[in-house]
Amino acid sequence: MRDAHHVTVMTGAGVSAESGIPTFRDAMEGLWARFDPMQLATPEAFAANPELVTRWYDHRRMMCAACDPNPAHETLTHMQRVFTSSGCRFTLITQNVDRLHQRAGSDPVIELHGSLFMWRCTGCGRSTEQTGVAFETYPPTCEACGGCLRPGVVWFHEMLPEEAIGAAQQAAGACDVFLSIGTSSMVYPAAGLVGAAHTRGARTAEINRDETPISGSVDWHLRGAAGRILPALAESLSDSPKDF
Numbered sequence: 001m002r003d004a005h006h007v008t009v010m011t012g013a014g015v016s017a018e019s020g021i022p023t024f025r026d027a028m029e030g031l032w033a034r035f036d037p038m039q040l041a042t043p044e045a046f047a048a049n050p051e052l053v054t055r056w057y058d059h060r061r062m063m064c065a066a067c068d069p070n071p072a073h074e075t076l077t078h079m080q081r082v083f084t085s086s087g088c089r090f091t092l093i094t095q096n097v098d099r100l101h102q103r104a105g106s107d108p109v110i111e112l113h114g115s116l117f118m119w120r121c122t123g124c125g126r127s128t129e130q131t132g133v134a135f136e137t138y139p140p141t142c143e144a145c146g147g148c149l150r151p152g153v154v155w156f157h158e159m160l161p162e163e164a165i166g167a168a169q170q171a172a173g174a175c176d177v178f179l180s181i182g183t184s185s186m187v188y189p190a191a192g193l194v195g196a197a198h199t200r201g202a203r204t205a206e207i208n209r210d211e212t213p214i215s216g217s218v219d220w221h222l223r224g225a226a227g228r229i230l231p232a233l234a235e236s237l238s239d240s241p242k243d244f
Contacts, residue, residue: 001177001237006089008175009076010168010193011226012183014208016096018227019067041155050139050148057151058134061116064097065131069104072181072226075234077105091171095183095190097153110167112160112190114153123147165189172197178204181226185212194218 001007013023035056039045046053076092083090093110094101099117101109120127121142128143140149154160168190172178178197185191185206194214198204205220206212207229215221222229 001233004083004088004175004177006091006171006175007079007083007177007179008091008093008171008193008197008202009079009179009181010093010095010183010190011072011076011101011181012095012185014182014184015070015072015094015226016067016098016100017182018070018072018225019098019100021064021067021098021100038156041153042157043155044157046150046155050150052138054135054139054148054150057116057153058138058140061130061151062134064099064116067098067100069100070227072230073100073104073106075230076101079230079234080106089175091167091175093168093171093190093193095187110164110171112154112164112168114151114161116151116153118152119149120152121145121147122150127152160189168193169196172202173200175202178202179207180204180214180218181207181230183208183212185214 017023040053040056080090080092091110092101092106092108093112095112097111097113097116099115117130118127119130119140121144123142124145124147126142126144141147142149172193173196175197178194180194183190185194191213194204194206195217198217204218205222206215206218207222207224207226208215209223209225211221
C-alpha cells in the first residue's frame with residue numbers, strides 16, 4: 001500500500017455489523033419474525049403487496065439511521081483522504097445499503113446494491129433521498145406525480161446498476177492493491193471483483209472474521225474485526241510517504 005498508485009476497497013455486511021446493524025436475515029425480528037426476507041426482496045413481492053414491502057424497507061431504513069459509523073468506516077474515510085491527497089487513486093466500493101460510509105465522510109462511494117435512503121417513483125422514475133422520519137403512509141407516494149415509491153435497492157432477480165458495476169469492474173482491473181473487507185464473497189458479480197484484480201496483477205487482501213471462498217486465493221487473509229484491523233493497518237502506514 002505504501003507504493004500503491006491505485007487502491008480499491010470493497011466492503012460488505014461484516015463492516016456494518018460492527019455498527020450494530022443486523023444482517024439481512026437477523027433483521028427479521030419482532031413483528032417481522034414470521035416473514036421470510038427472501039420473499040420480501042423481489043419485484044414480484046412489491047407488485048403483490050407494496051404496502052408490506054415498503055413498510056419493511058422503511059423499518060430497515062430507520063434501523064440503519066439509528067446506528068453510527070464505526071472505526072472501520074472512519075479509517076477508510078481517512079485512508080481515502082490521505083491517498084487522494086498524495087495523488088493516489090482510492091476507490092471505495094460497498095455492497096451495503098446503509099450509507100454509513102458516507103456518514104463517516106467517504107466520498108465518492110460506489111454503491112453496488114443501491115441505498116435504503118434513496119427511493120424511486122415507479123411512475124415517473126424520479127429519485128429522492130429520504131433521511132427523515134418514517135413515512136406516514138405505505139406505500140409512500142411521489143410528491144411529483146403521486147406514483148408509488150419503492151426503495152432504491154437491488155432486489156433479487158434485478159440487475160446491478162450498470163454505472164456502479166461498470167465503475168467497480170474498471171477499478172478492480174486498474175488497481176495495484178485490492179482489499180476485500182467484511183464480505184462473504186459469495187454474491188456475484190461483486191464476489192468476482194477480487195479475482196479480476198488478481199488476474200490483472202494486483203496484490204489482494206481479505207479482512208474478515210471468518211474464512212470465505214476467497215481466503216485461500218488472496219495474498220493476505222487477515223482474520224478479525226475490520227474495526228480493529230483497519231486502524232492498526234493505518235497506524236502501520238504512518239511512516240509512509242503518504243503521511244498517515
